[in-house]
Amino acid sequence: MSADPQKIEDDTDEMNIMVAVRCRGRNKREIKSKSSVIVSVPDVMGSNEISINTSDDIVSGLTAQLNSKTYTVDKVFGPSANQRLIFEEIAEPLFNDFLRGYNCTVLVYGMTSTGKTYTMTGDEKLYKGDLSDSAGIIPRVLFKLFETIEFQSDNYVIKCSFIELYNEELKDLLIDSNNTKLKKLRIFDSNLSKSSNNNNISRQNSHFISGMDLRKNPINPINNSNDNTAIQNGNASIYIQNLEEFHIKNAREGIQLLQKGLKYRQVASTKMNDVSSRSHTIFTINLYKEHKGEIFKISKMNLVDLAGSENISRSGAQNQRAKEAGSINQSLLTLGRVINSIADKNIHIPFRESKLTRLLQDSLGGNTKTALIATISPAKLNAEETCSTLEYATKAKSIKNKPQLGSIIMKDVRLKDLNNELAKIKRDLTSTKQKDGVYMTQNHYKDLTNDLESYKTEIQECDRIVKSLELQNALLLKDKKASNEVNKLQELNLNEMTNTLSNIQTTLEIQHKKEQILVEELAHSREKSLKMKTVIKEYSEKEERIQSNMKSIFNDELIKLKELLIENLNGIAKENLIVQTNVKDNIKLIKDDVISIVTESQELSKKLFLEFSQQIIKETPLILEMFSSDVKKNQELNETYFANLFENLESIKQQYSKLNEYFSNDFFKSNHVTIVNDHVNTTKAIIEKSVSDIFKQFQQNMEAFAEQNEKLILENLKTVSSDLIQNEMNSFKEHKSEWDISFKKINHCDYLNNSYHDQMHTYLRNMKGKLQSSDEIIKKHMNQIKSNVDSLNSTPKLLNTDRAIGDNYNQIISKRDKLHDHLQISLNSTQNSLLVFDEICKSIQFAFANYSKTNLQESALLKGRLFADIDPLNDTNLNKQESLTFDKGDAKLTKENNEDMSSKDENKLNNQNVTLIGLKRSHMDLNDSDSPLKSRRIE
């Protein structure tokens, strides 16, 4: 490296911009459209001429040669020229100058898709720390730079910046565009600048970075970012305010910066290029050197990738793309004019007409070493653009720069500059004094006039900007005020909505609790109903069992009693016959002695028989009386029970018919849809109004808000439906209390039924006891009769021993016969009594049978009515509400199709009722004076 701070080169030779043309091979699009190759270039490199055949004659004949245009540049590269060759041939010589202290610029220019970005950047990725063969100029320069300075003893500091010019806006590609601290980049003329071609002044400027004298404020190499950094554009007159430079310590860091910037670069897909750069970019590598504790900027290398020069209609650019293309073309047009002006040696160079030319001011006709690579397509399809590019290139070739060793300014040089400047000012002063007025050299005056013009334009621009900013500010303030008001309104709305929401929430919670209670109560009722059914079933079964047991016991006992009585009577008859025989054999033995005994016996028998008969006659009515009174009591009970039962059933029926009516007419028949719709519409209208107001100001925000509101509406809908359900439930509450009363009545009926059953049971048990005791009494009397008859049997033995007895025998016989007759009568009477008794029994049985039968039917009817009306879970109207589902709390009132009481249960209940009716009827029979039973009793 020759950039020795101590050694000052005074290189003031002009040199042309180095222009190269790189022609790629045909791309897929061109091949597909069968666009022929019209550019003749060496395959790799060699010639510095390019000829392009603009005629339709594709064969290289005379016409073709005549019509072909030839352009001469410094170097021409063909399709086979690789990236390495381009770097070595074009970028590397400039890179070497850059290290020597020259500011250098490499520009790529050309139509879209011709390979500008490929040439400048190429494949920037690192593969195991190395570059690929497709790596372009920037990565190669970075690698080369660190390879070179690695072996230098000097302390170099490398800093990079990366800017983009898109639609005439400058952007720092190394700063995240989302960064709020991002400051707008501005191009400024250096305040010390006088002329881009003024060596002395530009040298003066070269010390300033961030508006500071580097010698006083050396840049800290570690501190990469400095908000106030303004990069002076080399020795030229512009610097970019707010642009940040990043310190890199190796090539990898440089590549990372490049990648970061490329990520933010504006690219888009066009008809001509899938990844078309829509902006101009400048990657700048700044070389600083530390010397005696101070840091000096040595040089910089600008690597410029221009956006494609393109035909808008051909690139298919529309809207944004067309705007971009327009902007790109405008800046490139200005670039062309600048090139032409410099080439034509015009006095006025329109650098100021675009930012691009302002940025490139120093590289075009300035003191920078510049190389331009024009990229072209070989296809006929792009002939027009190719020619235009080559025109540019050849024009640019004539631009002469005066490369300067820019930055290594030593004290003595600086002193010399200052002396020169002082001398100039002194000369001007002397002239002024001598001419008694303002005097200056023609050149100085021209410069000043030019500057004045440009300052005037700038001031006008600034005025315009200030006015537009003020206008914008006023509008913004107005907007702010309006939005504040809207915000306040919105806040009010929000508060209202929040309150409504909290109210709704509270209501919902209460409703939810009520729903839960209702569900629990319903479950409880259902449980009770089921229990009741089970109890009724058990009760019916028990009753049936008792009845059948009672019947069988009653029958058995009566049959046994009857049999026993007949048996006893037959026994008496037999024994009487035996006695008759014995008396015949011992007739003589029977004497007067026994007459008294016989008489006694006769009397006793008679008495006993009478007693027995009386007893029977006395007992039977008593029993019947008792039976009758019991039956009467039962009848009364029955009547009360049935009266109560019917009364309750009637009331239950009424309640349930009311309930049915309510369910079919009122339950959920209210005009809820209208209420809901009104509610929704009102809410929606309010919200829509608010949204539309706000929408004007903050459209984007309000879209989100509208979404939120929609959710709220839905929630409101839910709440409203909950409210309605609550109302319905409240009105249902009244019916529920009636329902509960009905349940109580049913329970009371059940209780009456049970107590009736118990009474019946006790009564039947008493009946049985009485019958048993009557049986025992009869048995007792029969035994007494038997024992008396036995005692009579011993009488004939005594009669055998005495003739007198024989005499009396006949009397005795006759008496005996009489007695026998009496006995026979008595027996017949007893048998009649038994028959009567038998009939009573039959009547009782009949009564039981009738009771059972009738009770069965009535009970069936009764039960049918009762359970058809009272079973809440079988209620047909409730069934219509197939499922009442409440939104909140998962509480569900679900209709369950409870099975009807089984037919078995019904039969049992019916049995019970038939029995009751039978008893009632039999009781009436007994009381009826026409009843055969009663008439017999009277007998």
Ligand SMILES: Nc1ncnc2c1ncn2[C@@H]1O[C@H](COP(=O)(O)OP(=O)(O)OP(=O)(O)O)[C@@H](O)[C@H]1O
């Ligand atoms: N010399 C070349 N060798 C191989 N491929 C190339 C060459 N030149 C261009 N390409 C390829 O052609 C395509 C277009 O190239 P590139 O994007 O560099 O064009 P461009 O001039 O920068 O276009 P734009 O102005 O639209 O950004 C890319 O895929 C690139 O890899």
